[in-house]
Structure formats: structure tokens, C-alpha cells
Amino acid sequence: METQRIIEFPHKNMDKRPRKRPRLTWDMPPALPPPQLSYGFFQVLPAIYCNQELGNGVVPNIAYSSMFYRGVPRNGSPPWRPDDKDGHYVFAIGENLTSRYRILSKMGEGTFGQVLECFDNEREEVVAIKIVRSIHKYREAAMIEIDVLQRLARHDIGNARCVQIRNWFDYRNHICIVFEKLGPSxxxxxxxxxxxxxxxxxxxxxxxxxxxxxxxxxxxxxxxxxxxxxxxxxxxxxxxxxxxxxxxxxxxxxxxxxxxxxxxxxxxxxxxxxxxxxxxxxxxxxxxxxxxxxxxxxxxxxxxxxxxxxxxxxxxxxxxxxxxxxxxxxxxxxxxxxxxxxxxxxxxxxxxxxxxxxxxxxxxxxxxxxxxxxxxxxxxxxxxxxxxxxxxxxxxxxxxxxxxxxxxxxxxxxxxxxxxxxxxxxxxxxxxxxxxxxxxx
Missing domain, CATH: 1.10.510.10 (Transferase(Phosphotransferase) domain 1)
Structure with missing residues (x-):
């Protein structure tokens, strides 16, 4: 039998069912060599600014090795930018989300906010980070979700049943929840x-x-x-x-x-x-x-x-x-x-x-x-x-x-x-x- 990574399946007769919120695709992208610009001893990733989507409606997925990050300053903060009109965090591919996480791609979006694929410099692994909109009711809901996730994690021996919360933090008025990276739904x-x-x-x-x-x-x-x-x-x-x-x-x-x-x-x-x-x-x-x-x-x-x-x-x-x-x-x-x-x-x-x-x-x-x-x-x-x-x-x-x-x-x-x-x-x-x-x- 042929074994391979999921990249894209043929899909037709797309399901047009109404849903409560847009779904997330947490697919692990295929590893691609990162685009690099050389300046002295550092390799710098060109920034791609993102609000909702890029011009063609697709945000590129790029998988990065830990070797790439060893050549990039880890403590730099991106410039402050105002949120978009709906309270979503405006980010750029390749920049930091705190000094610990570097943004690799946008994975999905829902009523709550966005999910970004990021590289955890400390643990040297790819994670999924849910960035909640900077609106009071969504911030409150996110704190309740964190409480539930931590309760589940304390009792889920073997981490086999529910997605694992790795970390959470408040960044520029956005609650950010860090999850383990999983496959597609x-x-x-x-x-x-x-x-x-x-x-x-x-x-x-x-x-x-x-x-x-x-x-x-x-x-x-x-x-x-x-x-x-x-x-x-x-x-x-x-x-x-x-x-x-x-x-x-x-x-x-x-x-x-x-x-x-x-x-x-x-x-x-x-x-x-x-x-x-x-x-x-x-x-x-x-x-x-x-x-x-x-x-x-x-x-x-x-x-x-x-x-x-x-x-x-x-x-x-x-x-x-x-x-x-x-x-x-x-x-x-x-x-x-x-x-x-x-x-x-x-x-x-x-x-x-x-x-x-x-x-x-x-x-x-x-x-x-x-x-x-x-x-x-x-x-x-x-x-x-x-x-x-x-x-x-x-x-x-x-x-x-x-x-x-x-x-x-x-x-x-x-x-x-x-x-x-x-x-x-x-x-x-x-x-x-x-x-x-x-x-x-």
C-alpha cells in the first residue's frame, strides 16, 4: 500500500451545510525549505503581513527545522499594530509571538479568533496557538476554556483523550492558548x-x-x-x-x-x-x-x-x-x-x-x-x-x-x-x- 502525507484529496460536491462556526484545518503541512535572505551570520525570513488572508486567499504553509531558528534572534518583538475591525490580531508570517513562539502559518479562523501554526523555540516543536479576539466576551470565554483544559489535563493520564494545552498567555490584549499540533479533523x-x-x-x-x-x-x-x-x-x-x-x-x-x-x-x-x-x-x-x-x-x-x-x-x-x-x-x-x-x-x-x-x-x-x-x-x-x-x-x-x-x-x-x-x-x-x-x- 502507498503511504504518504496528506496534502490534498480530490474533493467535489462540497458540503454546503450551515455550521455554527467556520471549521479549522489543523493539517500538518509538508516540510518545505524556508525562503531565506542572508545578512552576515543571520538568516532572516521575509515578513508576509496577514490580516485575514493574503491576496490570493491562501496563506503559505512552511515547516521549519529547529536549525533555522538557531540563526534567528529570538527576543525581537514585532511592531505594534492595531487589531482589525473585528478585533483579530494582525500578524506577519515569520515574526515572533512573544520571544518564545515564531509564526509559521495561519491554520484557520472562527468566531473566537484565529489559529496559527507556530514553532516553540523553547521545546523545539511545532504547536497550534489559538489567538482570541480582543473583545471582552471572547476573552472571558477563553479564560473559561483554559480552566476546562487545565482540569482535563490534570486528569487525562497518558494524554490520550483530549487535545493538550501546552501554555497560555495574554499578548497585546489577546488571550493566546498553546496546543499540541494534531492532524486533520x-x-x-x-x-x-x-x-x-x-x-x-x-x-x-x-x-x-x-x-x-x-x-x-x-x-x-x-x-x-x-x-x-x-x-x-x-x-x-x-x-x-x-x-x-x-x-x-x-x-x-x-x-x-x-x-x-x-x-x-x-x-x-x-x-x-x-x-x-x-x-x-x-x-x-x-x-x-x-x-x-x-x-x-x-x-x-x-x-x-x-x-x-x-x-x-x-x-x-x-x-x-x-x-x-x-x-x-x-x-x-x-x-x-x-x-x-x-x-x-x-x-x-x-x-x-x-x-x-x-x-x-x-x-x-x-x-x-x-x-x-x-x-x-x-x-x-x-x-x-x-x-x-x-x-x-x-x-x-x-x-x-x-x-x-x-x-x-x-x-x-x-x-x-x-x-x-x-x-x-x-x-x-x-x-x-x-x-x-x-x-x-
Missing amino acids: LYDFLRKNSYRSFPIDLVREFGRQLLESVAFMHDLHLIHTDLKPENILLVSSDYIKVPDYKFLARTTKEGSYFKNLPKSSSIKLIDFGSTTFEHQDHSYVVSTRHYRAPEVILGLGWNYPCDLWSVGCILVELCSGEALFQTHENLEHLAMMERVLGPLPQQMVVRADSRRAEKYFRRGARLGWPDSSTSRESMRAVWKLPRLPNLIMQHVDHSAGDLIDLLQGLLRYDPSERIKAREALRHPFFTRDPKRYGYPL
Whole structure:
């Protein structure tokens, strides 16, 4: 089998699903020789000033060896620059972020700020630094995230479950959080692989680790609240090419005979900016739309089970290559749930927030979909969905029965009846065959 670094996969039919925030690509770039200008004994990197993007919309990725840094002064500070209009830090490729970190590239951006790839001069390793916008509410949220990250790090023996915080500091009114450098997210891997699903045995390993991470957080009285493939990162960027037998009979396009699979199944959770302690207020809306539990939509309040619903949606997506509920509106979302999982239980409908009950249900009982404002596109999107068992059997060649039973526990409407993380880990889907199927953890 061919082994190589992820640079770019062919991707078409790009997913246009609305997301809560832009996703980050934490891919490790291929090593390239740095551009150098020689001045005496020093090698100086030309500065490339960055606000949001360069002129062509691409920020170059350059991997630097520690040898390069030994020839560069480490204590120089970049000139002070005002933040942009949205409070983002304005930086230049090659300059310092404090004397310890040198900026290599821009990796991503979200509502919180930016993520930069940097070289840690002290530890001589590449890290990812989240630079939070210089706005009060985002600075406050960042300090809460740091508290959660440090709590997780204290208890995560072996550093196997969640992304590790290396350091944090306040730089020119920006909270900066330093993380270990990981590979791409499961969503980015799917996207760059033309949304070709993962084999069921690999999904099993991802699911096992994801549930272990969720159980670990719940044991610490923490609820992630934003589980989704974008927030699950592969530890390594390495992948292998394998024949894609499902496509062999349908296409002759170059490259379609093969699909890419991660060389290692090791994953870690990221993005704890929305993580909530059990004792905090749980009245507001949480989770990215596609992974949002019914109790959140109905205004019934939420707790640990909302994470398990998200896990169920993620496992279906990893098996099929597509989000289970591709929707952007609450009523349509509930209609999709009923199409896949059956009618909502009456006890949940009765307890729903009165404003929502009037909006979503007819006479307080039956879901009011479709209504006069429902588009043909929405109706097609709902009616094309199969029942959960049929959906899984379309994509899973073996272990389908065990996976369906597990998903029926994870996607149970009533959160009080939903399977818990540690119970799910004891499910036959994970315990029936102890072999690792060639995917080292």
C-alpha cells in the first residue's frame, strides 16, 4: 500500500451545510525549505503581513527545522499594530509571538479568533496557538476554556483523550492558548476524500475512543455540548490509499478507484469553548444544528445526554459520509427525526416550551409539518430519508445489527432513557470482537 502525507484529496460536491462556526484545518503541512535572505551570520525570513488572508486567499504553509531558528534572534518583538475591525490580531508570517513562539502559518479562523501554526523555540516543536479576539466576551470565554483544559489535563493520564494545552498567555490584549499540533479533523478527512465513508471497523475504533473521551468528561462533571466531526482530530496526518470497490463499477475517472484511509485511528477531542459544568445554567441553546438533541430544540433543558445524541449522529455520518440531519430549521429538523426514528413521544411534546409547542405542533400533539410555508425542497429532503435500520444497512456490510442497536440507544428521544457513555462502551458493537482490525490506537 502507498503511504504518504496528506496534502490534498480530490474533493467535489462540497458540503454546503450551515455550521455554527467556520471549521479549522489543523493539517500538518509538508516540510518545505524556508525562503531565506542572508545578512552576515543571520538568516532572516521575509515578513508576509496577514490580516485575514493574503491576496490570493491562501496563506503559505512552511515547516521549519529547529536549525533555522538557531540563526534567528529570538527576543525581537514585532511592531505594534492595531487589531482589525473585528478585533483579530494582525500578524506577519515569520515574526515572533512573544520571544518564545515564531509564526509559521495561519491554520484557520472562527468566531473566537484565529489559529496559527507556530514553532516553540523553547521545546523545539511545532504547536497550534489559538489567538482570541480582543473583545471582552471572547476573552472571558477563553479564560473559561483554559480552566476546562487545565482540569482535563490534570486528569487525562497518558494524554490520550483530549487535545493538550501546552501554555497560555495574554499578548497585546489577546488571550493566546498553546496546543499540541494534531492532524486533520474527521470532517476535513471526509470532505477531502469526496465524502467517502469510513469502513465499519474504523468507525468502531473512532466510536470507542469518542465515547471514552465523553465518559471521561462526564466523570469530571463536564458536558462538551458541541461534539461534531470538526471537533474530533486525528492525531496523525498520515494516510494510506486502498481500492474503493464501491466505485469501481460506476466510474472511470482517474483517482476514483482508490480512497484514502487514516494510517492510525487515534483521535482527540478539541474545542472546549462551549463546555459547561453540570451545575451551570442549562437553559440556552447548545450544539451545532446537525448534532442538536431534541430536548434542546423543544426547550426542555439539557444535560449529559445531549452529548450522547451528538455521538449517535456522528457515528451515522462516519458510516455514510453524510450528516444524518442536513437541515437549518427547527421544524424541518424535527420532521427529519420523525422520519428516521419514528414519532416524538407525547410526554416530551406535552412538556415542551409553550412557545415552541404552539409553533411546532398541531393541537399540541402532532408535528405541524409540512405547513403552508414548507418548500418543495424541504419536503424532498425529509421524504428521501430512510428509517434508521435501512440507512445503516445501506452502508454497513457487517456488524450492522449491533450498530443499529447501539444507535437506537444513543438516539433515543427521551434523554432520561438514552444510553450513557460507559454503558455504550459495554455494548456488543464494541465488545463482541476484541480484535483491533489493523488500526493501532
